[in-house]
Amino acid sequence: MSTQPISAATETARRTLHRWRRHPGVRSDDELTLGERAADKMRNGMGSWTFVFGSLVFLAAWMGFNGNHGFDKYPFILLNLVLSCLAAMQGAILLIAAKRSDQISSELAQHDFETDVRSRELLEQLMVNFEALTAQHNELHEALAKVNAQLEAKS
DSSP states (O other): OOOOOOOOOHHHHHHHHGGGGEEEEEOOOOGGGGHHHHHHHHHHHTTSHHHHHHHHHHHHHHHHHTTTSSSHHHHHHHHHHHHHHHHHHHHHHHHHHHHHHHHHHHHHHHHHHHHHHHHHHHHHHHHHHHHHHHHHHHHHHHHHHHHHHHHHOOO
């Protein structure tokens, strides 16, 4: 098993991935619609260990209170109905959450593209400036060589 150290860039990227809400290219808080905020909350809620353990506690409590003579006779028909409805709703919720995740990825990609375009424009401008400075340097170098030649001729 390899225990290679994680590079600083990889560690920073991993920490940033979990804080995408702070990313300048992703809408957050007041910029989101009510449905988008709800999708984020449901995704974060239903995709958590709290939800899993809460569901297990709910099922155990249902079975414990029901026993052999409880309110849900005939091997847990009402519980089966509740779980079927929950499964049906979870399918829709998961699709909504996936759509929201795609939207976030799209916003991040758009921001990255715009940043790349601005960087390219800046690099092109720097290249033009560098070429102008190089030409100016060459002219000054030639002028200095002429002045040195004139000084040598006089001495």
